[in-house]
Amino acid sequence: MTAAVTVTAKVVVVDIEGTTSATSFVVDTLYPYSRARLRAWIDSHQRHPDTRRALAQVRELIGEPAVDTARIVTALGAWLDADEKVTPLKTLQGLIWDAGFTAGELTSHLYPEVAGALRSWQAGGQRLYVFSSGSVAAQRAWFAHSLAGDLRGLFSGYFDTETAGPKRQPSSYAAITAATGVPAGRTVFLSDLVDELDAARAAGWSTVGVRRPGEPNHDRGVGDHPAVGDFAQISILPPP
The missing domain is CATH 3.40.50.1000 (HAD superfamily/HAD-like)
Structure with missing residues (x-):
């Protein structure tokens, strides 16, 4: 009560x-939206300062400084599966969601x-x-x-x-x-x-x-x- x-x-x-x-909107709508676009976002925004910083943070967190994009996406996916509040994941999700909101694909x-x-x-x-x-x-x-x-x-x-x-x-x-x-x-x-x-x-x-x-x-x-x-x-x- x-x-x-x-x-x-x-x-x-x-x-x-x-x-x-509602948490369900984040879990059921936003998480899948970002997951489906992580690889494409990284490939097309390599020079974006926030993306570049997030990728460097992933490499540091997993202890693999020379890792390629495929390995980064795998690490991000594992954190997403576990609902880990990891800063570089949240940064990339935020950038992807921002683009989705701006495009009118998300409300x-x-x-x-x-x-x-x-x-x-x-x-x-x-x-x-x-x-x-x-x-x-x-x-x-x-x-x-x-x-x-x-x-x-x-x-x-x-x-x-x-x-x-x-x-x-x-x-x-x-x-x-x-x-x-x-x-x-x-x-x-x-x-x-x-x-x-x-x-x-x-x-x-x-x-x-x-x-x-x-x-x-x-x-x-x-x-x-x-x-x-x-x-x-x-x-x-x-x-x-």
Whole structure:
């Protein structure tokens, strides 16, 4: 059972999968879309700086500095099979998804109440940010091409595992605090995963667990963090 939660915060940081949007859309639509295009993307974007950096990171992670494209695609596919949040995989997926969104082949999922809640919080003076394991490029594309239209204007910034760090480490949330310039005690994080909520709280943030029926993490719960079933149950007040 969840109930309404009231939080005082200047900065609101949201996760995506299982929080603003259905995990099933990522797993059933976006993952296969990127998998089918990894080889072609790498072959045709060898000079793209983000692609080049991602390929170098793959070679470093697998310990094979001279490996060819076929071996890189195999490594990426293995990480994708295991749903590993590996930075070069997320970078390449983000680039591929961005192209797909721009081409009109993809439209991102949002739960029905999310856009209204985000607009309400931003209108109330809160600054909104995203922290997701998906790359910053993927996050921007996601909110640019959502079911509710282009929502990028609502956000003050985006963070991923490359710009902030792993989502289960308090140091990543401390890095975001430093980047926003807003004290940790005036920042709230919304996520469906208890490990991430624990890390955010350890960094001094307020937290709200989002438990949506049907999501993979719903039955696991959110520990002792305040819990809601959707964004409509969250009231965010400005600091005094």
